[in-house]
Amino acid sequence: MLASVLFYFGAAVLLVAAVFVISAKSPMRSAMALIVALCAQAFLYVLLDAAFVAAMQVLVYAGAIMVLFTFVIMLLNMQAEHQTQRSLLSFSRLGGGIAIGYFVWRIISSVTHADSKPVDGSVLAIGKLLLSDYLFAFEAISIVLLVAVIGAVVLGLKRLT
């Protein structure tokens, strides 16, 4: 009973923050709302027995990645989008909204309810999996991160000749 109350609380915070992310005019407010959404999701991870993932969500996502975002927003001194004020119910927006709504409804109506099983989300269990079953993916992701760092530095160079 308590678990379901906590779930609906976290889900409500997450959805309200997500709506604010896509509707706020200023990018800075969107970024702040996104941080709230990411923290609410970390809360949901805790409810799913994924304590270490929740900690990483706060550290890596709400911490590192969002610091990058806010840094770029402040660096570029972004103002709110000067919309040519398309009407809220333009044809393309309505069509896209209906298509996405249909997609979401198909997923929601097709999931089957099943009881959850206990899952070990400790650092020990995840670390063992990372270095055994997922060893190749683990090494590959480190190369991807290295390439991304080099790529970001190259893209950020003053002159690309």
Next chain:
Amino acid sequence: MMDLMVTPAHYVMLAAILFGLGAFGALTRRSGLMLLMCVELMLNAANLVFVAYGKQYGDTGGQVIAFFIMAIAAAEAAVGLAILIGVFRTRLNLDVDDLTSLRDEV
């Protein structure tokens, strides 16, 4: 009383709504930065599905995949923001509707 029980399927439904919101934002917002933030929302929805199904089947693998998605999201944010800064340097705005220089002239 059974209806009030929260199963992993509820988390999947929540993730579907979250993905829909992110997709709608990515299609309707015009600033490149907003586009990246909406992509982050969609990646988070995928993460939630992995962790929820990991809980349903009692498998820690779902959480391990969530880590990989986090790493991919970090790489995407780093490269994407570097590209945005490069775009801003030459055009002084980030409106994705204006980025048409690679479009084929017909």
